[in-house]
Amino acid sequence: MIAITKVTTGDIMDHAIKRRSFLKLAGLGGAIYVSGLSGWASAAATAGSAYQDFFFVQLSDTHWGFEGAPNPDAHGTLQKAVKAVNSLEQQPDFIVFTGDLTHTTDDPQERRKRLREFKEIVADLKVKDVRFMPGEHDASLDNGAAYQEFFGKTHYSFEHKGVHFIVLDNVSDPAGSIGEAQLAWLAAELQPLPADANIVVFTHRPLFDLYPQWDWATRDGAKAVELLMPHANVTVFYGHIHQEHHHMTGHIAHHAAKSLIFPLPAPGSQPKRTPLAWDDAYPYRGLGYREIEAEAAPKTDFKIVELPLQKG
Known part of the structure; x- marks a missing residue:
């Protein structure tokens, strides 16, 4: 069974953390979550694949185009995130944005303007292997048409160092479904993979019913x-809920990422899903991104390090 182990908690004050500094985090504060994928190294060896250590960075819910409370720096947090990732001592193999690149608008021209501006800002990332997927703010009003003009397919797969990555679209349908056609594609994608294949799924909404009253679910996520x-x-990384959250469905671990624009309350902790207030004493609290490292070892784990957004 995959276990999630919390090692230490608190705030990390230095966003330029070395890739190999996980065990030193107890002295810095921070959080490490380990999602055990015990078959990785042996499966790679059996298949003869050249499995290697690697790490990637997940960013989510930038909502470019959002203005006003609760983030007085709404025009600056995305640039700060780009700067923070560029400052990492060792650059990641790739970067993935798990949806809501832009904030929703009814104006198709404004939607394209925001997508264009977002794309121009993230072009400053040192790492050029950057993966994207839509959130409902990007895609639900036009079934992903504008998004696809700038970023291509809304669902796809790729291989990286012995791992099969799958990107699912559960937002282009305004009802919040994956849809039968995409589920058939997923089944065909999984069919040739061995039972012990190393699989990572990226999606925007949670695939399980976290809190459907707040649209924190996927209508047909149980089918996926x-x-x-x-x-x-199998490990799933998602966004949408603007906070760190960890959940198990059987042996499958699901990890939600923080937002880069504003944090949201814990599921059901208040009557409405309203953003948490900005704290002048602790600006950018609740905002951040994460490093995710896979290590080839007798028992391979994902080590997940949450990094806060900083001033400057």
């Missing part, structure tokens, strides 16, 4: 989880 369940080594 059912397709994934026969595979022993």
Whole structure:
């Protein structure tokens, strides 16, 4: 069974953390979550693939175009995130944005303007292997048409160093469904993979019913989880809920990422899903991004390090 182990908690004050500094985090504060994928190294060796250590960075929910409370620096947080990632001593293999690149607008021209501006800002990232997927703010009003003009397909897959990555679109449908056509694609994508394949899924909404009253669910997410369940080594990374959250469906671990624009309350902790207030004493509290490292070892783990956004 995949276990999630919390090592230490608190705030990390230095966003330029070395890739290999995980065990030193107890002295800095911070959080490490370990999602055990015990079959990775042996499966890679059996298949003869050249599995290697690697790490990537996940950013989510930038909402470019958002203005006003609760973030007085709404025009600056995305640039600060780009600067923070560029300052990492060792650059990641790739970067993934898990949706809501822009803030929703009814104006198709404004939607394209925001997508264009977002793309121009993130072009300053040192790492040029940057992966994107839409959130409902980007795609639900036009079924992803404008998004695809700038970023291409809304669902796809890729391989990286012995890991099969799958990007699912559960936002282009305004009802918040994956849809039968995409589920059939997912089934075909999984069919040739061995039961112990190393699989990572990126999605925007959670695939499980976290809190449907706040749209924190995917209507047919259970069908996707059912397709994934026969595979022993699956981890899901998502966004949408603007906070760190960890959940298990059987042996599948699901990890939500913080936002780069404003934090949202814990599921059901208040009557409405309203953003948490800006704290002048602790600006950027609750905002951040994460490093995710996969290590080839007798028992391979994902080490997840949450990094806060900083001033400057």
